[in-house]
Amino acid sequence: MPLKDNRFYPFAALSVATGYAWLLLNIVINHGSQITSPGLCIFKSVTGIPCPSCGSTRSVLSIIDGDFRQAMLHNPIGFILALTLIILPLWLIFDSVTGKRSMQNFYNKAELYLKKKALIVPFIVIILAIWTWNILKDI
Amino acid sequence: MDSQKVDMFILTNGRFFESYHLGQIRDRLLSMDDSKWFILQTVQFKDPTISLIVSLVGGTLGIDRFLIGDTGLGIGKLLTCGGLGIWTFIDWFLIMRATREKNMITLQQLLY
Secondary structure, three states, X not given: OOOOHHHHXXXXXHHHHHHHHHHHHHHHHHOOOOOOOOOOOHXXXXXXXXXXXXXXXXXXXXXXXXXXXXXXXXXXXXXXXXXXXXXXXXHHHHHHHHOOOHHHHHHHHHHHHHOOXXXXXXXXXXHHHHHHHHHHHOO | OOHHHHHHHHHHHHHHOOHHHHHHHHHHXXXXXXXXXXXXXXXXXXXXHHHHHHHHXXXXXXXXXXXXXXXXXXXXXXXXXXXXXXXXXXXXXHHHHHHHHHHHHHHHHHHO
Protein backbone atom coordinates (compact mmCIF):
# COMPACT_ATOMS: atom_id res chain seq x y z
CA MET A 1 0.00 0.00 0.00
CA PRO A 2 1.29 3.46 -0.81
CA LEU A 3 2.31 6.06 1.70
CA LYS A 4 -0.24 8.73 2.42
CA ASP A 5 -0.13 11.36 -0.31
CA ASN A 6 0.85 14.34 1.77
CA ARG A 7 3.64 12.51 3.61
CA PHE A 8 5.56 11.12 0.67
CA TYR A 9 7.67 14.09 -0.42
CA PRO A 10 8.59 15.39 3.06
CA PHE A 11 9.64 11.86 3.97
CA ALA A 12 11.72 11.41 0.81
CA ALA A 13 13.40 14.79 1.28
CA LEU A 14 14.14 14.04 4.94
CA SER A 15 15.64 10.66 4.02
CA VAL A 16 17.92 12.17 1.41
CA ALA A 17 18.98 14.96 3.78
CA THR A 18 19.73 12.45 6.55
CA GLY A 19 21.66 10.29 4.11
CA TYR A 20 23.87 13.18 3.02
CA ALA A 21 24.32 14.41 6.59
CA TRP A 22 25.45 10.95 7.66
CA LEU A 23 27.84 10.71 4.71
CA LEU A 24 29.30 14.13 5.45
CA LEU A 25 29.74 13.25 9.10
CA ASN A 26 31.59 10.10 8.13
CA ILE A 27 33.80 11.96 5.66
CA VAL A 28 34.70 14.47 8.36
CA ILE A 29 35.31 11.86 11.06
CA ASN A 30 37.16 9.08 9.36
CA HIS A 31 37.98 9.82 5.79
CA GLY A 32 41.50 8.62 5.10
CA SER A 33 42.13 7.49 8.67
CA GLN A 34 41.80 4.05 10.23
CA ILE A 35 39.01 4.96 12.68
CA THR A 36 36.01 2.72 12.17
CA SER A 37 32.49 3.98 11.66
CA PRO A 38 30.67 5.12 14.87
CA GLY A 39 28.40 2.09 14.51
CA LEU A 40 24.74 3.07 14.60
CA CYS A 41 23.48 -0.40 13.81
CA ILE A 42 21.16 -1.56 16.61
CA PHE A 43 21.22 -5.12 15.29
CA LYS A 44 25.01 -5.31 15.48
CA SER A 45 25.13 -3.67 18.92
CA VAL A 46 22.61 -6.12 20.33
CA THR A 47 23.63 -9.40 18.72
CA GLY A 48 27.26 -8.79 17.76
CA ILE A 49 26.45 -10.11 14.29
CA PRO A 50 26.58 -7.65 11.39
CA CYS A 51 23.31 -6.92 9.60
CA PRO A 52 22.89 -7.19 5.80
CA SER A 53 23.64 -3.52 5.22
CA CYS A 54 26.57 -3.15 7.61
CA GLY A 55 29.54 -1.77 5.72
CA SER A 56 27.50 0.16 3.21
CA THR A 57 28.71 3.52 4.56
CA ARG A 58 32.32 2.41 4.03
CA SER A 59 31.28 1.17 0.62
CA VAL A 60 29.82 4.55 -0.38
CA LEU A 61 32.94 6.29 0.94
CA SER A 62 35.06 3.99 -1.23
CA ILE A 63 32.90 4.84 -4.24
CA ILE A 64 33.54 8.54 -3.59
CA ASP A 65 37.27 7.70 -3.60
CA GLY A 66 36.78 5.92 -6.90
CA ASP A 67 37.82 2.57 -5.46
CA PHE A 68 35.00 0.43 -6.81
CA ARG A 69 36.70 -2.89 -6.00
CA GLN A 70 37.04 -1.97 -2.34
CA ALA A 71 33.42 -0.74 -2.37
CA MET A 72 32.29 -4.12 -3.67
CA LEU A 73 34.31 -5.87 -0.96
CA HIS A 74 32.81 -3.69 1.79
CA ASN A 75 29.18 -4.16 0.76
CA PRO A 76 27.52 -4.32 -2.70
CA ILE A 77 24.48 -2.52 -1.25
CA GLY A 78 26.64 0.63 -1.21
CA PHE A 79 26.24 0.89 -4.99
CA ILE A 80 22.45 0.92 -4.68
CA LEU A 81 22.61 3.54 -1.94
CA ALA A 82 25.07 5.72 -3.86
CA LEU A 83 22.82 5.56 -6.91
CA THR A 84 19.79 6.44 -4.79
CA LEU A 85 21.62 9.37 -3.23
CA ILE A 86 22.42 10.72 -6.70
CA ILE A 87 19.05 10.11 -8.37
CA LEU A 88 16.63 10.95 -5.55
CA PRO A 89 17.57 14.63 -5.04
CA LEU A 90 17.48 15.26 -8.79
CA TRP A 91 14.08 13.59 -9.00
CA LEU A 92 12.81 15.60 -6.04
CA ILE A 93 13.95 18.84 -7.68
CA PHE A 94 12.40 17.79 -10.98
CA ASP A 95 9.06 17.04 -9.31
CA SER A 96 9.02 20.22 -7.26
CA VAL A 97 9.83 22.35 -10.31
CA THR A 98 7.32 20.73 -12.66
CA GLY A 99 4.68 20.14 -9.97
CA LYS A 100 4.23 16.54 -11.08
CA ARG A 101 4.07 13.57 -8.76
CA SER A 102 6.11 11.27 -10.97
CA MET A 103 8.30 9.96 -8.16
CA GLN A 104 5.34 9.02 -6.00
CA ASN A 105 3.59 7.34 -8.90
CA PHE A 106 6.75 5.42 -9.67
CA TYR A 107 7.09 4.34 -6.04
CA ASN A 108 3.50 3.11 -5.89
CA LYS A 109 3.88 1.14 -9.11
CA ALA A 110 7.24 -0.29 -8.08
CA GLU A 111 5.83 -1.40 -4.77
CA LEU A 112 3.00 -3.33 -6.42
CA TYR A 113 5.53 -4.85 -8.79
CA LEU A 114 7.86 -5.83 -5.96
CA LYS A 115 5.16 -7.87 -4.29
CA LYS A 116 5.33 -10.41 -7.10
CA LYS A 117 7.08 -13.64 -6.15
CA ALA A 118 9.32 -13.60 -9.22
CA LEU A 119 10.99 -10.45 -7.90
CA ILE A 120 10.85 -10.76 -4.14
CA VAL A 121 12.38 -14.26 -3.98
CA PRO A 122 15.58 -13.35 -5.89
CA PHE A 123 15.78 -10.17 -3.79
CA ILE A 124 15.64 -12.16 -0.56
CA VAL A 125 18.24 -14.64 -1.86
CA ILE A 126 20.61 -11.77 -2.76
CA ILE A 127 20.13 -10.12 0.63
CA LEU A 128 20.75 -13.43 2.42
CA ALA A 129 23.89 -13.97 0.35
CA ILE A 130 25.18 -10.51 1.24
CA TRP A 131 24.33 -11.12 4.86
CA THR A 132 26.19 -14.45 4.95
CA TRP A 133 29.18 -12.79 3.32
CA ASN A 134 29.02 -9.98 5.89
CA ILE A 135 29.02 -12.46 8.77
CA LEU A 136 31.86 -14.49 7.24
CA LYS A 137 34.13 -11.48 6.73
CA ASP A 138 33.02 -10.11 10.12
CA ILE A 139 32.68 -6.54 8.86
CA MET B 1 -27.24 -5.25 8.98
CA ASP B 2 -28.50 -6.26 12.36
CA SER B 3 -27.19 -3.94 15.09
CA GLN B 4 -26.42 -6.96 17.26
CA LYS B 5 -24.14 -8.39 14.59
CA VAL B 6 -22.46 -5.04 14.10
CA ASP B 7 -21.80 -4.66 17.81
CA MET B 8 -20.40 -8.18 17.91
CA PHE B 9 -18.03 -7.32 15.08
CA ILE B 10 -16.93 -4.15 16.86
CA LEU B 11 -16.38 -6.06 20.10
CA THR B 12 -14.28 -8.78 18.56
CA ASN B 13 -12.35 -6.64 16.07
CA GLY B 14 -12.29 -3.21 17.73
CA ARG B 15 -8.65 -3.52 18.79
CA PHE B 16 -7.56 -3.76 15.14
CA PHE B 17 -8.74 -0.21 14.40
CA GLU B 18 -8.14 3.33 15.56
CA SER B 19 -10.85 4.40 17.98
CA TYR B 20 -11.97 7.26 15.75
CA HIS B 21 -12.59 4.77 12.93
CA LEU B 22 -15.09 2.75 14.95
CA GLY B 23 -18.03 5.12 14.65
CA GLN B 24 -17.61 5.30 10.91
CA ILE B 25 -17.29 1.51 10.65
CA ARG B 26 -20.43 1.02 12.75
CA ASP B 27 -22.52 3.41 10.67
CA ARG B 28 -21.34 1.83 7.47
CA LEU B 29 -21.98 -1.73 8.65
CA LEU B 30 -25.49 -0.87 9.86
CA SER B 31 -26.44 0.35 6.41
CA MET B 32 -24.93 -2.68 4.72
CA ASP B 33 -26.65 -5.73 3.34
CA ASP B 34 -26.83 -8.84 5.55
CA SER B 35 -25.29 -11.01 2.83
CA LYS B 36 -21.89 -9.44 3.45
CA TRP B 37 -21.78 -10.69 7.04
CA PHE B 38 -20.05 -13.95 6.11
CA ILE B 39 -17.35 -12.22 4.04
CA LEU B 40 -16.85 -9.76 6.87
CA GLN B 41 -16.20 -12.64 9.25
CA THR B 42 -13.53 -14.13 7.02
CA VAL B 43 -11.43 -10.98 6.60
CA GLN B 44 -8.06 -11.32 8.33
CA PHE B 45 -6.75 -8.30 10.17
CA LYS B 46 -3.16 -7.72 11.35
CA ASP B 47 -2.68 -7.53 15.09
CA PRO B 48 -1.02 -4.24 16.16
CA THR B 49 0.60 -5.96 19.16
CA ILE B 50 2.25 -8.56 16.95
CA SER B 51 3.63 -5.87 14.66
CA LEU B 52 5.02 -4.03 17.69
CA ILE B 53 6.82 -7.19 18.83
CA VAL B 54 8.16 -7.75 15.32
CA SER B 55 9.22 -4.11 15.20
CA LEU B 56 11.13 -4.43 18.47
CA VAL B 57 12.88 -7.61 17.33
CA GLY B 58 13.35 -7.17 13.60
CA GLY B 59 12.86 -3.44 13.11
CA THR B 60 16.43 -2.87 11.91
CA LEU B 61 15.83 -5.29 9.06
CA GLY B 62 12.50 -3.67 8.16
CA ILE B 63 10.56 -6.86 8.85
CA ASP B 64 7.77 -4.91 10.59
CA ARG B 65 7.14 -2.86 7.45
CA PHE B 66 7.18 -5.97 5.27
CA LEU B 67 4.68 -7.58 7.64
CA ILE B 68 2.05 -4.88 7.32
CA GLY B 69 2.48 -4.72 3.53
CA ASP B 70 4.71 -1.66 3.15
CA THR B 71 7.17 -3.48 0.90
CA GLY B 72 8.80 -0.31 -0.43
CA LEU B 73 9.44 1.10 3.04
CA GLY B 74 10.60 -2.34 4.19
CA ILE B 75 13.27 -2.45 1.52
CA GLY B 76 14.27 1.12 2.35
CA LYS B 77 14.66 0.17 5.98
CA LEU B 78 16.55 -3.03 5.19
CA LEU B 79 19.09 -1.40 2.90
CA THR B 80 19.84 1.51 5.23
CA CYS B 81 20.32 -0.57 8.38
CA GLY B 82 16.95 0.51 9.75
CA GLY B 83 17.31 4.08 8.54
CA LEU B 84 20.57 4.50 10.53
CA GLY B 85 18.72 3.24 13.58
CA ILE B 86 16.66 6.43 13.76
CA TRP B 87 13.79 5.12 11.68
CA THR B 88 13.79 1.86 13.65
CA PHE B 89 13.38 3.84 16.84
CA ILE B 90 10.60 6.05 15.45
CA ASP B 91 8.77 3.01 14.08
CA TRP B 92 8.53 1.46 17.54
CA PHE B 93 6.05 4.22 18.25
CA LEU B 94 4.40 4.45 14.84
CA ILE B 95 3.97 0.82 13.85
CA MET B 96 0.82 0.09 15.90
CA ARG B 97 -1.01 3.02 14.40
CA ALA B 98 0.26 2.13 10.93
CA THR B 99 -1.04 -1.41 11.35
CA ARG B 100 -4.47 -0.15 12.42
CA GLU B 101 -4.63 2.12 9.41
CA LYS B 102 -3.68 -0.76 7.13
CA ASN B 103 -6.54 -2.75 8.65
CA MET B 104 -8.88 0.15 7.95
CA ILE B 105 -7.78 0.15 4.31
CA THR B 106 -8.41 -3.61 4.13
CA LEU B 107 -11.89 -3.15 5.58
CA GLN B 108 -12.66 -0.19 3.37
CA GLN B 109 -12.11 -2.33 0.27
CA LEU B 110 -14.96 -4.48 1.52
CA LEU B 111 -17.21 -1.69 2.75
CA TYR B 112 -17.16 0.55 -0.30
